[in-house]
Amino acid sequence: MTAPRTPVPRKVLGRLSLPERTFVADALRTETVGGVLLLVAAVAALIWANVPALHDSYESVSHFHLGPEALGLHLSVQHWAADGLLAIFFFVAGIELKRELVAGDLKDPRAAALPVAAALCGMAVPALVYTLTNITGGGSLGGWAVPTATDIAFALAVLAVIGTSLPGALRAFLLTLAVVDDLFAILIIAVFFTDDLDFAALGGAVAGLFVFWLLLRKGVRGWYVYVPLALVIWALMYNSGVHATIAGVAMGLMLRCTTREGEDHSPGERIEHLVRPLSAGLAVPLFALFSAGVVISGGALADVFGQPETLGVVLGLVVGKTVGILGGTWLTARFTRASLSDDLAWADVFAVATLAGIGFTVSLLIGELAFEGDEALTDEVKAAVLVGSLIAATLATVLLKLRNARYRSLYEAEERDEDLDGIPDVYEQDDPACHLRMAEIHDRKAAEHRSRAEELARDRAGERAGQESG
Template sequence: MAAPTPTDHKSRKLLGRLSLPESRYIADALRAETMGGVLLLVAAITALLWANIPAVSDSYASVRSFHIGPAALGLDLSLQHWAADGLLAIFFFVAGIELKRELVAGDLRDPRAAALPVIAALCGMAVPALVYALVNVTGNGSLDGWAVPTATDIAFALAVLAVIGTSLPSALRAFLLTLAVVDDLFAILIIAVFFTSEIDFLALGGALAGLALFWFLLRRGVRGWYVYVPLALVVWGLMYNSGVHATIAGVAMGLMLRCTRREGEPTSPGEHIEHLVRPVSAGLAVPLFALLSAGVSLSDEAIAQVFTRPETLGVVLGLVVGKTVGIFGGTWLAARFTRAELNEDLAWPDVLAVATLAGIGFTVSLLIGELAFAGDATLTDEIKAAVLIGSLIAAVIACVLLKLRNRRYRMLTEAEERDEDQDGIPDIYEQDKPEYHLRMAKIYEDRAAEHRRKAEKASAAAVQSAAGSTTEADRPA
């Protein structure tokens, strides 16, 4: 497939350079997600070892099925259930804040700029679902798991980048993060619409009343965690008992926070709270969920089943093929029909590599897998194994593609971070400022003067050394 042909000089840039504030925000966000991704990777490996070592596998099953919580409130849940409904509510709370910020202060606030990640994310969810459906229609499998391969796990993807030592240029990092934000939005909608069966309208009404109170207190400027944390717990409990997945409460509260800065504010309340909660989400909530959910049997028979059963094969192909084709194809189509030119620092293989990396669907895929096949424990574990294997295959392919361009990425990253005038702003953002060039001229003039002094000193030393040698030669033996 040929890349879109260049258009006139007024055409927009595809994956162009970010503004400095946006670049710094994304760098801070991804730094926390990368550390969380490494912990997530460790938790997943621990869960797999714990579940597959015969001497301790029984204890793993016992731990995650252990029940705790007030039965009178309908919350006597297993630890695995607490992780999926409770801890992931924190994850979706952060996702809600990210989405709100993108909509009001980030790239998604501009419809033209938002077109690319939204189209790419939609195609990156539709094509995997289509691949899953085709495999299962052909193989007479169940269509219940169509949504499993639609999710991207940004933390796990960043952990892979950290492990292989590859640093993506800021434009690709922003593209990957925005993809994940839009992906999370549609995953939330899928969970709310397709995985809600029976609704307790009294509990749902209570949850909505709690959300209304949460919104009212925010608008009145009421401060204090001791007000919002208890209220959030009540809203979460009511949402859980309503039959709507409890994580919806988290994203709803995240969307209510103000993410625009007022005069004199260094950060908005939403950004401040996200900064506080993200480490809890990435470093505790998601790794614990992985520890209690990722432990599935990976025996030879189980692995063979993944590639022979239509439901599990559909998940693997959806993640590895569907995600790559969907995101790359959606990006190409967006460029084609919006007449945008690809950033001259990048190439289409870079987009392909990121699309492949987005095939790592871990956290939300595991959650949807549990919801889709809740009545069949054996199939649920097989679907989880398919998610792990599909994510691993996507990660390996992405590593190969990214490593081929690693030298180029390193050069671009160094150029984005270079600050020769040491004013705290990368030089790449100051090329149109006369004062920057005057500072650089002064720096180079000072360096030139210093080198001239050193040259004169070296020349004088050479002359003195030559004179000394002549005197020694003229002295009688």
């Protein structure tokens, strides 16, 4: 009688599959460049707003209004950046989420348990920290959601600046964590920061989304169809009272992110590849430029640690995020009987959890929504977001640098390709069939090249024959 097979314990933060590794590497490459631009924009905003000779021009540009008033879109430049350009960012977030749900880590419930639990705890604990700080200090509870968001682009920019080589598993964990984080941030904005509803405009937006979905289902192509429709949906959503970025998320979620026969990439992946540079390179940096420009002085920085609202934001980002993500990851591993990858230690999870305390873009947006109408407190909360993100980045830099030699060796092992066949050797060792699959792909591409070359040679021979007969 055959003995029962002992189940192999699942590893937490183990090596990615080769296709997932390729996708994550491409996504993070764009996000890293966008993160550097985001840092530059944030620094430029602080200089522009704090240099006395430039401050008035910053205020004038930020509050300059433009747009058709008859359509309810006569908005300031700052509002166009927050409500308009960020819709592009959330559109990409919607596509990322859809892909994760149908083709990525979130497709497998067992694999999804870790980033989902880590993200939920990483949002609940900062909210709890903020709430307790303000209950004991007598502050406003309205900003509880400000420290709940993680800014993946800013975090990756920090990694790029400090020059650490995180293993692929940790980078993928950070990316998936941010995707889930974005989902719940979107839900928070939709549920808690929606004012009086204009049901006519909301009905129009829903109808537009239905048309958008129908066109996708029918296979209609052409940017000249979808871009004008997307603008109409966005304008109706803005006028409905629901935050306009929700329109971007909804359209992103509607795109198909699975491949069909004869497709190398799904429509969602192709569109994400086109739009992500626009989001990371233009939309998010411009939002940062017109949202991060708060006046900072010695007194203002002291107030950050002296007021319950701002102190709650700082503690939520620095302490709440770290404790929440680390705790959520440990609890998931503990109760699912999973074990940490042999290549990593819990200190590595702690460092990444600290890095996730960088909550810039969405935190600034929620801060504007939470304290709308109180300009002074809004600016103070923005300063708290900047201070908290800076502290989290500094702590993460120290922790990651302590392990950088280990990360570098792991990264080099993942990238080593001694036979120069385009497949990292570690994947060939672990999965011999991988080499065969890639060889088949190479053979197919070579056959396609030969076919094109033969067709080109026939065309040229036909042209020469025609010239000679002429």
